[in-house]
Amino acid sequence: MQVRDVLVSAPGKAILHGEHAVVHGKVALAVSLNLRSYLCLKATTGGNLCVNLPNIDTFLSWDLSELKHVIPPVSGRRDELKLLDPDLVRRLREFVGVTNGNLNTSQMATLSFLYLYLSVFGSGELPSLTVSVWSELPTGAGLGSSAAYSVCLAAALLCASGAISSPLNDWDHTARWCQEELELINSWAFQGEMIIHGNPSGVDNAVGTWGGMLRFLAGKIIPLSRVPLLRILLTNTKVPRSTKVLVSRVKDKINKFPSIMAPVLDSVDAISCTCEKVLSEMTSEPITGEHYNALEELFDINQHHLNVMGVGHPALDTLCRVTLAKGLHSKLTGAGGGGCGITLLRPETSSAVVQATVQDLKDCGFDCWETSIGGPARTRGRTRERAVQMLRIKGTVSMVQIDINQWKGSDSSHLISRLMVFC
Ligand SMILES: Nc1ncnc2c1ncn2[C@@H]1O[C@H](COP(=O)(O)OP(=O)(O)OP(=O)(O)O)[C@@H](O)[C@H]1O
Ligand SMILES: C[C@@](O)(CCO)CC(=O)[O-]
Numbered sequence: 227m228q229v230r231d232v233l234v235s236a237p238g239k240a241i242l243h244g245e246h247a248v249v250h251g252k253v254a255l256a257v258s259l260n261l262r263s264y265l266c267l268k269a270t271t272g273g274n275l276c277v278n279l280p281n282i283d284t285f286l287s288w289d290l291s292e293l294k295h296v297i298p299p300v301s302g303r304r305d306e307l308k309l310l311d312p313d314l315v316r317r318l319r320e321f322v323g324v325t326n327g328n329l330n331t332s333q334m335a336t337l338s339f340l341y342l343y344l345s346v347f348g349s350g351e352l353p354s355l356t357v358s359v360w361s362e363l364p365t366g367a368g369l370g371s372s373a374a375y376s377v378c379l380a381a382a383l384l385c386a387s388g389a390i391s392s393p394l395n396d397w398d399h400t401a402r403w404c405q406e407e408l409e410l411i412n413s414w415a416f417q418g419e420m421i422i423h424g425n426p427s428g429v430d431n432a433v434g435t436w437g438g439m440l441r442f443l444a445g446k447i448i449p450l451s452r453v454p455l456l457r458i459l460l461t462n463t464k465v466p467r468s469t470k471v472l473v474s475r476v477k478d479k480i481n482k483f484p485s486i487m488a489p490v491l492d493s494v495d496a497i498s499c500t501c502e503k504v505l506s507e508m509t510s511e512p513i514t515g516e517h518y519n520a521l522e523e524l525f526d527i528n529q530h531h532l533n534v535m536g537v538g539h540p541a542l543d544t545l546c547r548v549t550l551a552k553g554l555h556s557k558l559t560g561a562g563g564g565g566c567g568i569t570l571l572r573p574e575t576s577s578a579v580v581q582a583t584v585q586d587l588k589d590c591g592f593d594c595w596e597t598s599i600g601g602p603a604r605t606r607g608r609t610r611e612r613a614v615q616m617l618r619i620k621g622t623v624s625m626v627q628i629d630i631n632q633w634k635g636s637d638s639s640h641l642i643s644r645l646m647v648f649c
């Protein structure tokens with residue numbers, strides 16, 4: 227089978243409000259980050275499937291003749307993408323040698339890769355490929371690394387199989403797919419997330435696919451086009467955690483104390499809706515200190531709720547305390563239990579205060595960096611450099627032209643060069 231070489235990229239995300247509650251049908255607000263994952267897929271002739279995942283030290287190769295036996299006898303192309311094919315999952319778990327018990331980092335990534343590969347190509351001839359994924363995102367830290375990985379896999383495999391087009395745009399050296407193709411990528415990425423998370427809401431893969439800021443409610447995705455550009459600090463406490471474990475911990479708590487937890491989830495829902503309203507006001511009227519006061523208070527209230535849900539961590543408490551000492555407000559982002567937190571910076575926050583806060587957080591052993599989220603949706607009518615920069619911020623899943631020279635001088639050139647080592 228003839229497949230095309232593909233290089234794709236998808237962004238990570240930060241959740242402003244609604245993590246965990248969104249799994250239980252409440253509103254979440256999430257936004258893409260200018261940190262991305264990159265995937266290079268190359269057709270080969272060796273009759274095998276190779277995967278290189280340098281972020282998690284995983285380098286594997288299988289004979290296609292062995293892999294063919296994993297495909298269930300009645301497997302065909304599935305249009306219902308809301309559930310996993312249990313037979314294929316069971317066979318793959320046997321194939322990777324984990325029939326029961328939890329999968330480790332490498333096994334989860336491998337299983338979701340093989341699941342998507344066999345689902346996309348399983349009804350025809352299996353192509354010989356090398357797939358390499360490299361990410362700027364910390365793995366398993368709350369910034370949507372699993373979703374960016376799944377979105378890249380879905381986009382590249384669908385594109386290589388011819389199920390979606392491979393549009394390329396000379397103007398900014400990236401290309402995006404049409405709405406229908408993005409929906410297909412998103413639903414396949416959701417399958418990858420199901421293998422990694424167990425019970426994902428779908429918010430992370432939606433941001434990885436569409437980028438920008440989204441309101442997500444029970445699978446319904448509403449892009450928020452009118453949002454202000456916000457300065458934030460992202461802090462990685464470096465405490466390892468697993469989204470799957472944390473999501474199931476919250477579920478257990480809800481089952482144990484339904485009447486106590488239901489109002490907490492309702493309150494988080496109201497926080498997301500209130501935040502959305504404040505953000506919208508900030509684009510339609512002059513921004514005042516009151517807007518920032520409200521955003522800060524919403525961070526504080528939500529952080530308390532997340533502690534009540536049992537997904538806090540002493541390192542996250544430290545983050546909140548250290549930033550508050552400088553007058554800044556923080557909350558965890560993503561699944562919590564460690565991982566990353568987000569700190570809101572006000573327009574008047576001086577660079578001296580930012581630098582001192584970053585230093586204090588680094589002194590706690592954390593990684594910390596300033597970035598921005600939100601901002602206007604348009605990327606047209608800008609210089610190429612500005613467009614590339616905006617794309618990294620707004621960041622839909624996109625196809626990237628493989629000619630590295632064209633990226634010289636852009637932020638991404640060194641990343642793509644590193645990725646090419648594996649291609
Ligand atoms: N660059 C990568 N290469 C291979 N696998 C990855 C990569 N990034 C993430 N993964 C897979 O995703 C898993 C981490 O997913 P998890 O959902 O726990 O964290 P996250 O997505 O970073 O955080 P959150 O879901 O809170 O946003 C890893 O154990 C690994 O299996
Ligand atoms: C914790 C969670 O709400 C967000 C993880 O980034 C899980 C999910 O929505 O799938």
Ligand SMILES: [Mg+2]
Nearest residue numbers: 370372373469
């Ligand atoms: Mg995840």
